[in-house]
Amino acid sequence: MIRAIVTDIEGTTSDIRFVHNVLFPYARERLAAFVTAEQYKEPVSTILNNLRDEVAQPDASAAELIDVLFAFMDEDRKSTALKALQGIIWRDGYVNGDFTGHLYPDVLPQLEKWKAQGIDLYVYSSGSVAAQKLLFGYSDEGDITHLFSGYFDTLVGAKREVQSYRNIATQLGLPPSSILFLSDIHQELDAAEEAGFRTIQLIRGDDDAASHHHQVPSFSNIKPEQIPS
Numbered sequence: 001m002i003r004a005i006v007t008d009i010e011g012t013t014s015d016i017r018f019v020h021n022v023l024f025p026y027a028r029e030r031l032a033a034f035v036t037a038e039q040y041k042e043p044v045s046t047i048l049n050n051l052r053d054e055v056a057q058p059d060a061s062a063a064e065l066i067d068v069l070f071a072f073m074d075e076d077r078k079s080t081a082l083k084a085l086q087g088i089i090w091r092d093g094y095v096n097g098d099f100t101g102h103l104y105p106d107v108l109p110q111l112e113k114w115k116a117q118g119i120d121l122y123v124y125s126s127g128s129v130a131a132q133k134l135l136f137g138y139s140d141e142g143d144i145t146h147l148f149s150g151y152f153d154t155l156v157g158a159k160r161e162v163q164s165y166r167n168i169a170t171q172l173g174l175p176p177s178s179i180l181f182l183s184d185i186h187q188e189l190d191a192a193e194e195a196g197f198r199t200i201q202l203i204r205g206d207d208d209a210a211s212h213h214h215q216v217p218s219f220s221n222i223k224p225e226q227i228p229s
């Protein structure tokens with residue numbers, strides 16, 4: 001029996017184009033000025049020190065770290081420091097009404113249905129927990145954060161690492177076999193499956209022929225009650 005559902009965001013609840021064409025450019029345009037202005041203040045000072053540790057450059061200047069962050073953005077590196085900075089910068093965009101967090105239309109009704117069935121809902125994204133709360137707090141459908149019982153980001157581990165899913169199961173206090181993980185990326189689902197999670201792959205665009213996971217086009221095709229124990 002499925003007791004909890006853990007969902008990815010990009011490509012699962014929300015269009016990858018919203019993340020790559022709206023969120024990422026918004027942060028990229030503001031990142032250098034933001035880091036320069038905030039480098040000695042918290043939380044940016046600590047985030048920059050964490051980045052110095054991450055790249056093993058303890059004496060790197062803010063200007064050098066900005067170059068590192070641009071290289072990370074170019075390769076879509078899921079760096080915890082980059083994700084923390086992006087999340088802080090995105091806050092202004094949400095609060096000012098520059099954009100709302102995209103949700104596929106099938107997502108909210110199904111999350112409400114699962115919650116009403118007694119299934120606890122969680123988010124796991126490489127975006128920081130703060131960024132996740134912003135996307136769902138300022139979503140196309142308004143603030144839907146009341147639906148979620150918790151959020152996980154790269155602090156629990158990388159999404160393609162088996163140990164990350166073991167850590168999530170431990171924190172939820174549930175057997176992995178009672179947790180359903182939803183994602184569009186088969187390497188993430190492979191890791192979750194190896195940890196004992198049940199898995200379903202969202203195919204919002206083209207099929208992923210390399211995947212062996214059960215594939216669905218929409219949340220409305222997911223029936224947790226029909227997944228055998």
Ligand SMILES: CSCCC(=O)C(=O)COP(=O)(O)O
Pocket residue numbers: 008009010019023078083086124125126127128131132135159
């Ligand atoms: C919280 S929305 C922004 C998501 C993000 O920054 C990202 O890199 C997407 O990573 P994911 O692991 O959700 O594919």
Ligand SMILES: [Mg+2]
Pocket residue numbers: 008009010011012183184185
């Ligand atoms: Mg995804």
